[in-house]
Amino acid sequence: MKNLYNRFWRWHFFAALFMTPLLLTLTISGIGYLFYTDVENKLYADSYxxxxxxxxxxxxxxxxxxxxxxxxxxxxxxxxxxxxxxxxxxxxxxxxxxxxxxxxxxxxxxxxxxxxxxTFSNMMRNLHSSLFIGGTFVNYLVELAACWAIFLLLSGLYMTFRKKIWQKAQTETTRIRSRRWHAILGVIITIPMIAIIFTGLPWSAFMGNIIYTAAQQNPSIGIxxxxxxxxxxxxxxxxxxxxxxxxxxxxxxxxxxxxxxxxxxxxxxxxxxxxxxxxxxxxxxxxxxxxxxxxxxxxxxxxxxxxxxxxxxxxxxxxxxxxxxxxxxxxxxxxxxxxxxxxxYGILGKWFTWGIPLHEGHLFGWPNKIINLLVCLAFLYLMYLGFKTWLWRRQKGLISAPPMAKEISIPFCIFMIVLGIIMPLFGISLILVVLIELVIWFTKKGKTTAQIS
Structure with a gap:
């Protein structure tokens, strides 16, 4: 079980390290888009x-x-x-x-x-979906960040309950306190955040195209x-x-x-x-x-x-x-x-119809906006706490990444394969991550062998 925990910890760490800049951009632009109707009614009052x-x-x-x-x-x-x-x-x-x-x-x-x-709405939408750059690569990158966000939430959930991180220690350092609140907040927002992410996937470049194609080819469940x-x-x-x-x-x-x-x-x-x-x-x-x-x-x-x-x-x-x-x-x-x-509409068509306005924050009026806003703000604070915890743990001049697991974890592999099937672009990215991990492992093994010799 320790091997499984270490594997989750290591991948959670690197996913957060590389995806946080994108996730910050997506979350902040998403907050802006939540209130586009309110902003535009004021900003363009003369036109409207x-x-x-x-x-x-x-x-x-x-x-x-x-x-x-x-x-x-x-x-x-x-x-x-x-x-x-x-x-x-x-x-x-x-x-x-x-x-x-x-x-x-x-x-x-x-x-x-x-x-x-x-216009305000189109600028927020373009930033949120394509970072103002556009193109297939950028669209895939945005989708990839959303997929890895789901992994971050689920892996964090596992680690929290595995180590019972929510429990307050008798003596807490600043790092331990930061980690505990990072874990508690992550548990609270996991379900609503995943709901927000999944209702946005019909827009995505890779998985969105798969969903839309399935909806078109199967009118009974789609369009x-x-x-x-x-x-x-x-x-x-x-x-x-x-x-x-x-x-x-x-x-x-x-x-x-x-x-x-x-x-x-x-x-x-x-x-x-x-x-x-x-x-x-x-x-x-x-x-x-x-x-x-x-x-x-x-x-x-x-x-x-x-x-x-x-x-x-x-x-x-x-x-x-x-x-x-x-x-x-x-x-x-x-x-x-x-x-x-x-x-x-079929079930997929109805998902589009309910899911997108839920994602945008106007399905059930102001309560929808406020809930989405609170979840997004909590997600931003979650990233801040995670980064703060890492800085407290990090040794000077080192990245201080969690240790590599020495053995293959079957439960971890099954979990990642399931996520890869549900989110195909995420699954493709796993191949690259595994290759990088293998290169690191062989490099370290080679250095160890050389030192022994």
Whole structure:
């Protein structure tokens, strides 16, 4: 059992040593993102709630045309209709994939615009998911830090109960006291912290892609087929003579883990399609309440997608998971072709729907934010106590790593294999760690042999 404890202690130490900088960044940026709606409501109050100097009332379609004229390099891809007192929000995109938000007041006059990359929410999200750098390697690194955080919590839990570290000694040094509180705090936050980490994994680059692929390939447990392959509009609504005319198309390539997008966009127009104001009449007839987003068609066969989401990342747009629904309207006659609601999701789809807002801190309002905040602050203090304990134990000029275990521990191997299966990227990283440990072991063994000789 001592061999098992030493193995956990050593790996716990090195995981903390190498992953703490990343975990600090993820935790602090996560705290920032927890309150993005509150920050943005204050920071962008003029954009969100203000009015244009123009007092003439126009239609939403005229407002959209004004936005397209003012930002001629951008195409309108989405119209977000929010509850009062929020202004209507347009999401526009240019040919390089850059997004711009344009706000229309109650008269549908332009109030303000924003560069999407520099809003508070998107900056916190980009820092949290890709450290502002992006790229596959960085995304994997962020995911790896989250996986090793779970190992740190579980290994700490084992060591705490194995050595009964929570018990107060008759005489405590500063290091012993620091270690004891490090252990106690770790026990308290293990379950909530693991819950926060696992509900964020659907965003991750490696495991998130596995989860999403499984959800797509198995609609019964994941994402309904209709949501993966939206219906098409009836092009018979277009006159036969012009039906085969080539229409501009829009391609959007996005990666969830990077929370970013690259796109080639052309402004699709169709004289035979409904206007947004006409569509809103059909939406009202279907008793679809605000808030909702309208994704515009990008081809002659495309549909209007009218969605209510629980994890949109847009201030004022989120709804309760059970209210989540995706509606498809024909772009020519405005009929509701089909609809996919929360009840039709499989178990993985429902996990996304509940887990992400829980992770973001808005599933059940302020209590969710406060709980997540307290857990994150406790995690930061946990790292501080661990680092402090190490400094008190560390000998001058040495790293003072825990000793290597002399024998292979079967329980430890089983535990790590199970974690590696649950978190595949973590499992891959274990191969590298084992190789490093072997190199260290053979190096020490060689030195020992040389000294004996």
């Amino acid at each position: 709630f203000g009015s244009s100097k123009e007092t003439t009332s126009i239609t939403i379609d005229e407002g959209i045309e004004q936005a397209k004229a003012e930002f001629s390099d951008y195409a309108v891809r989405k119209v977000i209709i929010l509850e009062e007192p929020y202004n209507t929000r347009l999401t526009m995109m240019n040919s390089e994939g850059e997004q711009k938000y344009v706000f229309l007041d109650g008269n549908y006059q332009i109030v303000d615009s924003q560069e999407a990359n520099y 309904p087929e209709l949501k993966q392959n939206p219906p098409t509009s009836d092009i018979n609504e277009i006159p036969w003579a012009t039906r085969k005319n080539e229409m501009p198309t829009s391609q959007n390539h996005s990666g969830h883990a990077g929370h970013g997008a690259h796109a080639t966009v052309t402004d699709y127009t169709n004289d035979y399609a409904l206007s947004v104001s006409e569509l809103m009449g059909h939406i009202e007839n279907e008793n679809i309440s605000k808030p909702y987003s309208i994704i515009l068609p990008s081809s002659e066969e495309g549909v209007f997608v009218v969605a209510k989401g629980s994890n949109t990342g847009v201030t004022g747009l989120d709804v309760h998971p059970k209210e989540e629904v995706t509606n498809y309207f024909d772009q020519y006659n405005g009929s509701l072709i089909s609809s996919v609601s929360y009840e039709e």
